[in-house]
Structure formats: C-alpha cells, structure tokens
Amino acid sequence: xxxxxxxxxxxxxxxxxxxxxxxxxxxxxxxxxxxxxxxxxxxxxxxxxxxxxxxxxxxxxxxxxxxxxxxxxxxxxxxxxxxxxxxxxxxxxxxxxxxxxxxxxxxxxxxxxxxxxxxxxxxxxxxxxxxxxxxxxxxxxxxxxxxxxxxxxxxxxxxxxxxxxxxxxxxxxxxxxxxxxxxxxxxxxxxxxxxxxxxxxxxxxxxxxxxxxxxxxxxxxxxxxxxxxxxxxxxxxxxxxxxxxxxxxxxxxxxxx
Amino acid sequence: xxxxxxxxxxxxxxxxxxxxxxxxxxxxxxxxxxxxxxxxxxxxxxxxxxxxxxxxxxxxxxxxxxxxxxxxxxxxxxxxxxxxxxxxxxxxxxxxxxxxxxxxxxxxxxxxxxxxxxxxxxxxxxxxxxxxxxxxxxxxxxxxxxxxxxxxxxxxxxxxxxxxxxxxxxxxxxxxxxxxxxxxxxxxxxxxxxxxxxxxxxxxxxxxxxxxxxxxxxxxxxxxxxxxxxxxxxxxxxxxxxxxxxxxxxxxxxxxxxxxxxxxxxxxxxxxxxxxxxxx
Numbered sequence: 001x002x003x004x005x006x007x008x009x010x011x012x013x014x015x016x017x018x019x020x021x022x023x024x025x026x027x028x029x030x031x032x033x034x035x036x037x038x039x040x041x042x043x044x045x046x047x048x049x050x051x052x053x054x055x056x057x058x059x060x061x062x063x064x065x066x067x068x069x070x071x072x073x074x075x076x077x078x079x080x081x082x083x084x085x086x087x088x089x090x091x092x093x094x095x096x097x098x099x100x101x102x103x104x105x106x107x108x109x110x111x112x113x114x115x116x117x118x119x120x121x122x123x124x125x126x127x128x129x130x131x132x133x134x135x136x137x138x139x140x141x142x143x144x145x146x147x148x149x150x151x152x153x154x155x156x157x158x159x160x161x162x163x164x165x166x167x168x169x170x171x172x173x174x175x176x177x178x179x180x181x182x183x184x185x186x187x188x189x190x191x192x193x194x195x196x197x198x199x200x201x202x203x204x205x206x207x208x209x210x211x212x213x214x215x216x217x218x219x220x221x222x223x224x225x226x227x228x229x230x231x232x233x234x235x236x237x238x239x240x241x242x243x244x245x246x247x248x249x250x251x252x253x254x255x256x257x
Numbered sequence: 258x259x260x261x262x263x264x265x266x267x268x269x270x271x272x273x274x275x276x277x278x279x280x281x282x283x284x285x286x287x288x289x290x291x292x293x294x295x296x297x298x299x300x301x302x303x304x305x306x307x308x309x310x311x312x313x314x315x316x317x318x319x320x321x322x323x324x325x326x327x328x329x330x331x332x333x334x335x336x337x338x339x340x341x342x343x344x345x346x347x348x349x350x351x352x353x354x355x356x357x358x359x360x361x362x363x364x365x366x367x368x369x370x371x372x373x374x375x376x377x378x379x380x381x382x383x384x385x386x387x388x389x390x391x392x393x394x395x396x397x398x399x400x401x402x403x404x405x406x407x408x409x410x411x412x413x414x415x416x417x418x419x420x421x422x423x424x425x426x427x428x429x430x431x432x433x434x435x436x437x438x439x440x441x442x443x444x445x446x447x448x449x450x451x452x453x454x455x456x457x458x459x460x461x462x463x464x465x466x467x468x469x470x471x472x473x474x475x476x477x478x479x480x481x482x483x484x485x486x487x488x489x490x491x492x493x494x495x496x497x498x499x500x501x502x503x504x505x506x507x508x509x510x511x512x513x514x515x516x517x518x519x520x521x522x523x524x525x526x527x528x529x530x531x532x533x534x535x536x537x
Binding site: 057059077079081082083085087088089090091092093094102103106107134136137150151154 | 426428429431432433434435436437438439442446447450451453527528529
C-alpha cells in the first residue's frame with residue numbers, strides 16, 4: 001500500500017495560556033488520509049477540529065504524537081499544502097488578479113507570468129471581468145471564489161479547508177460546494193475539510209470523521225459511497241438521508257449536555 | 258438596460274444633496290464673517306482692549322506690511338521657508354524613523370517587550386523641554402529645530418505603526434505564509450499595507466506636531482523663522498504680529514493637511530468608500 005498523504009498518529013495538542021493554565025484541545029487523535037481522498041471532519045464546537053489543520057500545516061506543532069505528510073514528519077510550512085480559511089483572508093488592498101497571483105509571486109515566479117497564470121484561474125472560478133475589482137467590491141461568495149483561486153493556483157497536493165463556506169448563505173454555499181468539487185476533481189488533491197454542517201460533509205467527502213467533544217478524539221468514521229460526480233441533488237437520495245441521520249445521532253450524543 | 262437618464266427620484270436626490278452642500282458652505286462663510294465682524298466691532302466700540310486682543314483690521318495691516326516691506330528679520334517668504342524647511346525635515350525624518358521602528362518592534366515580540374518600557378518613559382517626558390538641550394547641542398541654527406520636530410513626530414508615528422502592525426489580521430498573515438511568503442515578504446506585502454491606514458492617520462496629527470516642534474525651537478533661540486517672528490512680536494507687545502504669524506502658520510498647516518489627504522486617498526483607494534446617509 002502506498003504512503004498516506006496525511007498521517008496523524010496519537011496526536012495530542014495542549015494550549016498554555018499566559019497565566020500558565022493548560023487546556024487540552026486534542027488527545028490520542030489518529031487520522032490517515034490517502035492520496036486523492038476527500039476527508040471531512042465534523043464535531044462539536046471547540047473539539048479541536050481547526051487545531052488538526054494547524055498541525056498539518058506546521059503552523060502549530062503537536063504537543064505529542066507525530067504528524068507526517070507524504071511519509072515525512074512536518075517541520076515547517078510545506079509548499080505542497082493549500083489552506084482555505086473560514087474568515088476572509090484575501091488581501092483587501094490587492095485587486096482580484098493580484099490576490100490570485102500572490103502565491104506564485106511569493107514563490108518566486110516572474111510577476112507578469114504569475115499574472116497570466118492568475119488570469120486563467122480567475123476565469124476558471126467564474127470571475128472573468130472582475131480581475132481589477134477590489135475584494136470589498138465583491139460579494140461574500142465571490143470573495144470565496146478568489147480565495148479558492150488563490151489556493152488552487154499553487155496546485156496543492158494537500159488541501160486543508162477550515163469551515164470555508166460557513167459564512168455564506170445556503171444557496172451560495174451549495175454553489176460553492178459544486179464549484180469546489182469541480183476544481184478538486186481535476187487534480188484530486190488530498191483534502192481535509194472541517195465543517196459544522198453534516199450535509200456539507202456528506203455532499204463533499206469520501207469519508208466523514210466524527211470527533212468527540214473536546215479534548216477531541218475520533219468517535220466514528222463513515223465511508224460515503226455516493227457516486228461521483230456528485231451534484232447538490234444527491235442530498236435528496238435515501239442513502240444520503242440515512243447517512244445524515246446516523247452521523248447526526250453520533251454527533252448529538254456529543255453536543256447534548 | 259436603458260442608459261443613464263436619471264429618474265425623477267434620482268434627480269431629486271441629487272438636487273437635495275447639492276442644496277445641502279450649498280447650505281453648509283453658506284453657513285460656514287456666514288459664521289466666519291459674523292465672528293470676524295463681532296471681533297472688529299467689539300474692539301472699535303471699546304468692549305475689548307486692542308492692546309491685548311488686537312483687531313482683524315490691524316492683523317490684516319500687519320500681514321500687508323510683512324508682505325510688502327518684509328519683517329524685521331527679512332522678507333516674510335524667506336522666514337516662512339526656514340520654518341517650513343525645519344518642519345518638513347523633522348516630519349520626514351521623524352515619520353521614517355517612527356515607521357521603521359514601529360514595524361520592527363511590532364514584528365518582534367521580544368524586542369517589543371524589552372523596549373516598550375523605555376519608550377513609555379521617553380514618551381512621558383514633556384518633549385518640548387528637550388528643545389533647550391537641542392539648542393545647547395546643535396546651536397541656534399536649523400539642526401536644533403529639526404531635532405525637536407523629529408522627537409515630536411517620532412512617538413506619534415511609532416505608536417501608530419506599532420499598533421497597526423499588531424492589528425494586522427492573523428488569518429491574513431497565516432494565509433500569506435501558506436501561499437509561500439517568506440517572513441520578509443509577509444512584512445512588506447501584508448503587514449505594511451495593513452498598518453498603512455494607521456500610519457497615514459498618524460501623519461495628519463504629526464505634521465502639526467512637527468510644526469509645533471519647529472516653532473517652539475525658534476522661540477527658544479533662533480536667527481530666523483516664524484517662531485522668532487512671534488517671540489519678537491511678543492517682546493514688543495505687538496498682539497497683531499502674534500495673530501498674523503498664527504494665521505501664516507495656520508495656512509501652511511491647512512495646505513499640508515490637504516496634501517496629506519490627497520496622498521492618503523491615493524494610497525488607500527482599495528478601501529470601501531464611506532456611504533453618505535441622507536437624513537430624511
């Protein structure tokens with residue numbers, strides 16, 4: 001069997017406050033994501049979902065256990081990783097085109113070549129004609145498209161997403177999910193997608209991991225056998241509803257006090 | 258879509274906005290005329306003593322004399338030029354130092370924690386007092402005034418640049434790192450632009466401070482400049498002279514403010530425009 005793209009072994013993560021108070025965010029957390037697999041993580045608020053992503057990027061190393069990306073321990077920010085944030089993280093002082101071009105420019109590509117490449121990605125996320133707009137002139141959904149293009153232009157082999165669509169309205173969110181699946185299916189990065197939304201997890205993922213309440217560890221794992229390409233309509237099929245019911249039952253036990 | 262033929266409602270809204278602007282300008286002018294006339298009249302009928310309060314016509318006369326015959330120290334424009342040069346140099350050096358130190362300390366927690374106490378102490382000293390030291394150090398020439406203007410400007414700009422760096426969005430910085438930016442690229446292309454609105458806001462205030470530094474420096478000892486003009490006028494109990502010099506300085510400060518606003522608008526054109534609510 002080939003090396004998993006992402007491998008977390010018995011990982012724990014503590015936070016120490018300036019007053020010296022220690023909080024345990026994750027304990028004994030293990031997760032393997034295969035190459036090209038789309039894995040969604042759902043769990044109650046504060047269970048350490050976002051913490052797992054931070055550990056994979058290398059921004060927040062684990063307190064115990066090991067994190068490996070393509071078989072190598074994570075030591076710093078890996079250029080193979082892309083990250084889409086929950087909040088707006090696009091640069092408000094840059095135009096759409098310059099925002100999308102920033103990754104390649106940071107990585108040393110010639111600015112004019114980077115802009116050509118960016119123009120192509122701006123078109124692919126459906127923002128042709130908005131190249132010279134500033135983010136504040138766009139809607140929330142369009143800003144997310146900028147964020148997706150900004151991430152996908154680096155062609156990440158690993159894509160981490162931290163509740164990227166949670167701030168969007170329901171219709172826009174459904175559109176963005178389809179957009180994401182379209183972009184992802186072209187190159188099949190390994191994805192870890194953190195969300196609160198069970199239906200979103202089932203719509204997108206090959207596998208849904210349910211976490212326990214904090215300090216979080218894996219409670220259950222569901223394979224999602226729904227055929228791809230999936231459309232938003234998949235959520236009206238009986239299989240989908242049954243999965244959603246099971247996952248909610250698991251999650252309910254964790255969120256109820 | 259039908260091309261821009263404004264509807265009746267749009268025309269009405271436009272007219273209302275125009276009328277409002279005219280009203281504001283009219284009231285502003287009216288207020289100035291009333292205040293100046295009241296000053297002149299109360300002095301003429303003897304309610305105010307012109308020895309202390311002067312009067313608009315005397316101030317005007319003084320300005321005309323300065324412009325046509327020059328001041329006791331030389332032509333008005335060359336005196337003004339001296340003060341402007343000191344102000345501009347102090348402003349430039351102080352802002353650049355403030356921005357550089359503000360960003361350096363904002364990006365380095367250890368340095369910030371070590372230096373913050375000293376900066377607080379230095380900031381607590383009434384900086385005008387340093388003017389005397391600078392005169393001893395740099396003499397009566399331009400150097401001492403520039404130095405005073407620099408310390409006046411530095412702390413304001415430094416404080417804002419530091420705060421601006423600290424307020425830079427964590428997500429945006431993390432995003433830049435993951436997109437592949439080096440620490441230096443994060444500073445130049447994320448931290449600096451996001452601190453820019455803070456820095457520019459401080460520049461408005463600090464130009465005034467630079468002017469104060471230059472003029473106070475001239476008070477304390479100088480051969481040329483508007484500050485010297487004021488202290489000479491004070492020495493001869495010439496209230497009109499003090500007011501006239503004040504007006505000259507105010508015009509300069511307003512001009513600088515206008516320039517800075519233009520620069521700010523150009524640099525911050527990515528910011529959403531402020532929507533004007535029309536009160537109904």
